[in-house]
Amino acid sequence: MKSTSTFLKMKKEREPIAMMTAYDAPSAKAAAKAGMDIILVGDSVGMVVHGYDSTIPVTLDDMVLHSKAVRRGAPDTFVVTDLPFLTFNGDFGTTLSAVKKLMQQTGTNGVKLEGGGRTLSVIKRLTEAGVPVMGHLGLTPQSVGVLGGYKVQGKTEESANRLVEEAKIIEENGAFALVLECVPRQLAAHISSLLNIPVIGIGAGAETDGQVLVFHDAIGFSDGFSPKFVKQYANIQNDIEVALTDYVNEVKQLTFPGTEHTFTMDENTLEKLYGGIRS
Numbered sequence: 001m002k003s004t005s006t007f008l009k010m011k012k013e014r015e016p017i018a019m020m021t022a023y024d025a026p027s028a029k030a031a032a033k034a035g036m037d038i039i040l041v042g043d044s045v046g047m048v049v050h051g052y053d054s055t056i057p058v059t060l061d062d063m064v065l066h067s068k069a070v071r072r073g074a075p076d077t078f079v080v081t082d083l084p085f086l087t088f089n090g091d092f093g094t095t096l097s098a099v100k101k102l103m104q105q106t107g108t109n110g111v112k113l114e115g116g117g118r119t120l121s122v123i124k125r126l127t128e129a130g131v132p133v134m135g136h137l138g139l140t141p142q143s144v145g146v147l148g149g150y151k152v153q154g155k156t157e158e159s160a161n162r163l164v165e166e167a168k169i170i171e172e173n174g175a176f177a178l179v180l181e182c183v184p185r186q187l188a189a190h191i192s193s194l195l196n197i198p199v200i201g202i203g204a205g206a207e208t209d210g211q212v213l214v215f216h217d218a219i220g221f222s223d224g225f226s227p228k229f230v231k232q233y234a235n236i237q238n239d240i241e242v243a244l245t246d247y248v249n250e251v252k253q254l255t256f257p258g259t260e261h262t263f264t265m266d267e268n269t270l271e272k273l274y275g276g277i278r279s
């Protein structure tokens, strides 16, 4: 199993880190088979799997359930789980019990939490408690209400400087990696070269130490969600629609199931039971 020190070494040796979300066992298994370095059980599960229009409604129990499934599908891959909305912003005891539940009940390898400001000290305290922590700056979707929408961050001098300062503190406070979401590539490149820990980008250009995408976006299964930073490596939505339409048509036309999908009784039993009625 890769570890936080593997990821530091990868950065040093300029080997890009490939990360993607997964929320269930079969997709986690596919990610592991593809050679994914890190699987993220993202709170984006609320949007792409549960149909919410933000990540705000996602609960700790949701993250526990999905993390367990991912761990079963990818037992040998480093897994990180998002701490959901308002599970790490109040008293530290509550944060600790949330992280304890996640790590002990699911076997996830670390947690990711969004934001700078007051959450910077939470990163420090969790790290001191022995928890591998991944930071997340830039577009932090749990703050969508405060940010006023899903918008590129760090475009002004002031906000770019603040992101740089927060990124430095995140490293100082012991995080093993940092996700930078939806920021200009020049800012992401600057932060990546400034930090010793790997910076993993999403909508942050090619000069970070790794990339992360949402599983459903990457395979074309998120209802057409395809902003500039997403590349669709497949169109699963279309494949599924074709398959399901074929199924409906074959059921209606009685062409499914065929004999090859059907069980039969042997002739003797059939004779005894129904006097040889067949067809």
Ligand SMILES: Nc1nc(=O)c2c([nH]1)NC[C@@H]1CN(c3ccc(C(=O)N[C@@H](CCC(=O)O)C(=O)O)cc3)CN21
Pocket (backbone or CB within 6 Å): 044, 047, 048, 055, 139, 141, 150, 151, 152, 182, 214, 216, 217, 222, 225, 227, 228, 229
């Ligand atoms: N399926 C999915 N994939 C994601 O990457 C994702 C989610 N859901 N939900 C949580 C956040 C929201 N994300 C988003 C959503 C929309 C834009 C978007 O429309 N961006 C505009 C630019 C907006 C601006 O800066 O004015 C774009 O054109 O890319 C970006 C990130 C990323 N995250």
Ligand SMILES: CC(C)C(=O)C(=O)O
Pocket (backbone or CB within 6 Å): 021, 040, 041, 042, 043, 044, 045, 082, 179, 181, 202, 212, 213, 214
């Ligand atoms: C997009 C990634 C970084 C994330 O936080 C999520 O999927 O929830």
Ligand SMILES: [Mg+2]
Pocket (backbone or CB within 6 Å): 042, 043, 044, 055, 082
């Ligand atoms: Mg998230």
